[in-house]
Amino acid sequence: MRTMKRVCFVCLGNICRSPLAEGVFRELARQAGRAGEFDAESAGIANYHVGDPPDPRSVRVAARHGIVLDGVGQQFRAKDFDRFDLVLALDHDIFVALERLAPDGAARAKIQILRAYDPQATASLDVPDPYYGNSSHFDRVYDMVERSCQGLLAAVTDSR
Ligand code: 4NP
Numbered sequence: 001m002r003t004m005k006r007v008c009f010v011c012l013g014n015i016c017r018s019p020l021a022e023g024v025f026r027e028l029a030r031q032a033g034r035a036g037e038f039d040a041e042s043a044g045i046a047n048y049h050v051g052d053p054p055d056p057r058s059v060r061v062a063a064r065h066g067i068v069l070d071g072v073g074q075q076f077r078a079k080d081f082d083r084f085d086l087v088l089a090l091d092h093d094i095f096v097a098l099e100r101l102a103p104d105g106a107a108r109a110k111i112q113i114l115r116a117y118d119p120q121a122t123a124s125l126d127v128p129d130p131y132y133g134n135s136s137h138f139d140r141v142y143d144m145v146e147r148s149c150q151g152l153l154a155a156v157t158d159s160r
Contacts, residue, residue, distance in 0.1 A: 005156060006039045006083060009114065010098060011090040014044030014073040017127050017141055018090055019054040021114060023067045025149040032153060043076035045097045050075050057130070061138045081107035088114040091126035117151030118144055
């Protein structure tokens with residue numbers, strides 16, 4: 001029997017970048033006929049937006065691509081490492097914060113940086129925080145997240 005892969009996308013507030021990554025990944029898996037292989041969630045390192053809906057600018061860019069974002073903000077806690085096979089950081093600072101939070105080596109081994117799967121990534125592997133930006137920043141975030149999630153989906157296939 002094939003087991004379900006549990007993935008969690010993590011940014012700072014869980015209202016801009018990681019809900020988008022969760023929604024895009026889910027949609028790409030669905031389009032590939034692989035929705036049943038994955039359980040995708042998202043979370044924030046900080047607790048500022050626990051219980052909040054995604055940022056309207058992320059909701060809008062997702063909607064333009066036919067994706068509905070309907071999650072609510074949650075904070076990633078040390079115990080959550082047990083619930084996931086793969087924990088994907090949206091930028092380097094989040095990666096470091098997750099490494100600090102990880103209770104042991106098994107948890108640390110689950111952390112990866114999402115843009116490591118972006119074939120167009122160059123020097124930086126960050127998905128830049130768009131919170132203080134404008135809609136063009138959200139468009140850029142969307143493009144990075146989409147390329148990365150495509151790469152991630154392909155990589156998970158390859159390693160099966
Ligand atoms: P996110 O963006 O980490 O992509 O969800 C942010 C959301 C909220 C804040 C910062 C970044 N904040 O400072 O409240």
